């Protein structure tokens with residue numbers, strides 16, 4: 115019922131994984147927990163109840179691509195998914211729409227699932243470009259040939275402590291859903307990401323279109339990750355979300 119995904123970014127260690135052993139993720143009913151790990155930790159076993167994924171994948175297959183980790187390597191590590199197109203990859207590492215397209219298609223060919231991240235800058239939102247930006251990013255998915263989640267992550271909300279409000283998340287999730295409907299496709303589950311915390315998780319969970327969260331900073335603490343999931347689940351159990 116709720117998809118609670120963590121993104122450790124360039125953080126974490128074997129020691130941090132061992133801290134997650136003591137937290138009862140597997141007992142949280144109706145929730146799927148997952149962590150997008152740094153590449154060096156991908157071969158580590160995660161505790162029961164935590165799915166393992168990567169944060170990035172090569173836009174190429176095997177070969178002379180120094181520093182790259184291709185989709186087949188992720189599969190062999192036991193990862194079941196990878197993030198693609200995170201705004202830090204797009205902004206700091208100049209990842210283009212073409213890169214995101216190559217990456218997601220490599221994942222699908224390897225039988226892995228993609229968590230495709232989209233989101234606008236503050237300037238883009240304020241100048242009325244939200245639909246245009248999201249559509250342009252989503253176009254890289256075509257043709258859709260495998261398993262997919264979308265993470266809507268407004269750039270201005272990532273790592274800033276300023277999460278989108280429920281109506282801002284609702285608006286963007288509705289735009290994403292209608293893009294899929296326009297392609298004649300059933301929309302996949304859409305996560306919200308950007309400064310999700312134990313304080314704002316319940317309010318965001320009340321947005322019916324939010325299928326779960328992609329959590330950066332707060333996912334580094336097992337008790338916070340679990341508490342965010344529990345907040346999501348308790349809202350969904352106690353109310354019929356809108357719309």
Ligand code: PGA
Pocket residue numbers: 121267271272273274275307308309310328329330331332
């Ligand atoms: P944050 O990061 O929760 O620390 O804002 C979210 C993300 O980048 O996926």
